[in-house]
Amino acid sequence: MVRPNNQLPENLPQLQNLIKRDPESYSDEFHTQYEHFLSLLEIFSLNPSEENKSLDEICMFIAQVAQCYPHVCQQFPKHLTDLLRNSATVLDPAMRNCFVKALILLRNKNLVPALDILELFFQLLRCQDKNLRTFLQTHIVTDIKNMNAKHKDMKLNSSLQNFMYGMLKDANPKAAKMSVDIMIDLYKKNIWNDAKTVNVIASVGCFSPITKVLVTSLKFFLGHDDEDEANSDSGSDNEVDLKGALMQNRVNKKTKKRQKQLQQIKKQAIKAQKKKKNAPVFNFSGIHLIHNPQGMAEGLFKQLQGTNDRFEVKLMHLDVISRLIGIHELFLFGYYPYITRFMQPHQRQVTRVLQFAAQASHELVPGDIIEPILKTIANNFITERNSSDVMAMGLNASREICMRCPLAMGEDLLQDLAMYKTYKEKSVMMAARSLITLYREQLPALLHKKDRGRQTEAQAERKVRAYGERDVQDTVQGAEALLKDSKMIDLGSDDDDTDSNDGEWVTVTHSDNEAAGEDEDAAATDSDEEEDDEEDDEDEEDDEEEEEEDDEEEEEEDEEEASDEGVRRDGDAAEGKEAAKSDKKEKANVKMLNQKEAAQELALTRIFTDEDFKRINAANLKKTVTNARKRPLEQDRAEFVKLSNIEMIYKKRKHDKESRLETVMAGRKDRDRFGWKDGRVNENSSKTNKEKSKTKNFGMMRHKARSKVKKSFRDKQMAMRKHLLQQKKMK
Structure with a gap:
């Protein structure tokens, strides 16, 4: 392979490019650079507070190409981590950032174990460098999130959580504060949303002597979800932007830039729509996962009584304690x-x-x-x-x-x-x-x-509970509303041996409205039974009325002679009334009992659908309404008390502009028109030029306003001469 003419040892970017293409050909050059790095590192370790740009460049070079020579670079991460552990607080900030970035590059290439690097980064949070701490926090959260993306690494998470337990107790306030911020961030991202994380924050963070750590931990249990609200608001803005962009593209000139912008907005809208369709993630408050809420409440209350912090911190204590008491009783x-x-x-x-x-x-x-x-x-x-x-x-x-x-x-x-x-x-x-x-x-x-x-009806069915008594339901409340769908209900059960209806099917009676959809045969049998019952009741009532009339006539005719007999008959009539009333009550109770048993049997033998539950809810809602009360009572029994429920004042406050204008206009109805009044008899007649000038725009009257200034004798001469010349031309 042909080597370039320039000197490679002095041009590290070019050597880095060539090594990535062909590592074997440039193995000697890399060994030379690595030996040079070791010598520079020894020199730098003698005075770590000074910046060494050559070491900075060669360190990043080796981190970029370390995957090409894994055996040679095996000790490279150890050199950097030892230097950071031993002298992290005295290192030059630029060199410290260089070593951290090199380790992150090696971690992204899986050349160093995650646990060692993360523990080192947690220790570096003690450094007096805000930019470095922010950078490390972002990397730690992102790295742990990526490691748990496909499946949760329980062993790694447990080791890191144990290490974080010690970091929260660190004497350095900035390191402890950053550690609790990382744990809370991981919990909100559903990465460390287990009970162990919550209890570490509860047992260490809420009792920390560092006020910032204490306040951050208390805010976590108060559960503020400002980010979720911001995300929900941004979703609605995307829809509005899409509509506006479509309208602009329809009206404006079609250019390539506008078309590209429209495509980007459409992609954003599609992403937002997909997020809405996804199943919601319920990130409930961590206060439900506390193992020992009684001990935590007592500890916080003792800490509150002995604290000298600001009133806002005391309010946070009171809030967390009240939530613990209310939720966990x-x-x-x-x-x-x-x-x-x-x-x-x-x-x-x-x-x-x-x-x-x-x-x-x-x-x-x-x-x-x-x-x-x-x-x-x-x-x-x-x-x-x-x-x-x-x-x-x-x-x-x-x-x-x-x-x-x-x-x-x-x-x-x-x-x-x-x-x-x-x-x-x-x-x-x-x-x-x-x-x-x-x-x-x-x-x-x-x-x-x-x-x-x-x-x-709901109040009549409700039972007043004593102190400590629980209202336990043995069936679906309001299932009686579904009885009209099932004509025959089996009231027999294997457990009840004394029931006379064991294994028999009985007919459940309904009101006229509920029985409207039944078959004709079933309706006929039901109506016959109801008519018999009604006839018996009417006969009893007629007999009672006749007996009362006979008693009254006999008393009028022979009041003195048959007094004893009248008393006896009155007693018989009263006894007959009471017996009739008791019979009616027994029949009603039997009917209600049969309905409840039938509803319970229906709930045990049938799977309710959404429509069934809608009907049950409607029936339960109807029970809370009377003829006088047209709407149901709405009592909010949430686990947290809304501040608006206490500050809710029923008063119409007229502080907005529309309400104030309404009041102003209402006061002007019966009043004469305000303003300057002229002396015209007919309001529709024309006005003089002087009156018209009062309503004209000032720009139209500016030249006349200037003419009102007192003119000099020379100006008057010139104006007179001009006027005479115009008159002469007119002739």
Whole structure:
């Protein structure tokens, strides 16, 4: 092979190109360069704080062609890693960046193991070089993501997580902060989304003496998803840009540049559409994966009581503790008296404090523990000495607390708060009514009789639960709505030996609307049975009415003589009424029991479709509505309390321009037209030139405005002469 004329040892880029094409022919030149690298490295190790450009160039050269001579370069990564480990903090920044980039090149070519390089890079996070730390963070996240792209390398992940456990305890605040940022980033990217990562952050990060690490870990458990919202907004922008580009391409001139731009926009829109069609990835909060939530809540509360950090950090502690208590249903009774101290209308971020009190409430907390919070809110917020907004927020906070722990509210306090339903301010009135509506569904017995409202079917079926009692369903609730599709239901079961209907098929009766779609034969048999039942009931009622009339006539005719006999007959009539009523109730109960058993049997023997569930949901929704209430109650029972539920004030605020203009125009309706009034009798008659000049554009009147300046005697002479000349020409 013909060698080039220039000197290869001095032209490393050209030698690099030639070696990649033909490694065997240039083996001697590479050995020469490698020996030169070793000598330069020994010289540099004597004074590592000075930059050596020759070593920089030859180091990158060897990293580029190392895959061509793997045996020769076997010790090359070790030389670099030893130098970085021993003197990373005193190295020249340019040389340190050079060595790091060389190691990354070798890692991308799989010439060095990932675990050794990543552990070294984690240690380099201690360096006082912000650009280097940012570069290393990006590489670490990308490298771990690529290694887990096809399948998760559990052995490598476990080793790195154990190493990160020690890095979070590092005395260097910047290294610890960067380490926790990397772990959180990997969790959000669904790479390290296991319980081990979450518990490392919970056990080490949330109790770190470094404030930045502590705040970052607490924010992770608060679960802010700002990036997801930004991505969702960008998707909608792509669609708008596509429509605009299509319209521009239709109207504007067709050029190659515009066509190329249109094709790019179309590709972006197709990508965005594919992302929407993909299955959504649910990245739920890590607070659900904590192994020891009770211990973490107690530790955070103890740390909160002894901390001297800023008020914002204390609020983060309160928020995380309240979420732990609410989600995992913990017992931390010291938390409630502590948070009561911050419940004052003038307290900074008081609405968030009320939100934390609601989040820390659940059904297993005794009502005696939460009742002081409700009394504090009532005394400090729901009083007429405060503004209407403060009163409304206090009522909203009480509603959110009682929604999660209904037994916390006492009867006297509830009836006092319910009296604000007629308050003069609408915001307070609506907040009080929302509290009344909640207890109509939960515990109507605590309300005054006039506040209970008309009972719905769902309220009648609901059972009032005692403290600690759970509502366990043994069937699909509302499955009775599907009984009209199945005409015959087998009520017999192998377990019930005492049932008289074992192994028999019985007919389930329905209302007129539900039975409209049945067959004629089945409808005829059902109608015969219903008619018999109705005739029996009517006969009983007629007999009762006749007996009552006979008793009244006999009492009128012979009141004094047959008093004993009348009393006996009245007693018989009363007994007959009670017996008839009890028979009706028994029949209704038997009918309801048969329907429930049939619905339970249907749920066990049939797979419900989406249409079936839609009908079940519609039936359950119908039970919550009465003739007086046309819409169902919507009570949000999410695991996290929204701040808007407490700050929601029913008031129309006229701060926008349209509402202000409406008010202005409404005040001008019955008023005369404003402005200068002329003395014309007829408004439609023509105006003088002086009046017209008031409405003309200033550009048209500028020359006349100048003429109003007082003229000199010479100007008057010239104007007079000009006027006379014009008059002469006119003649």
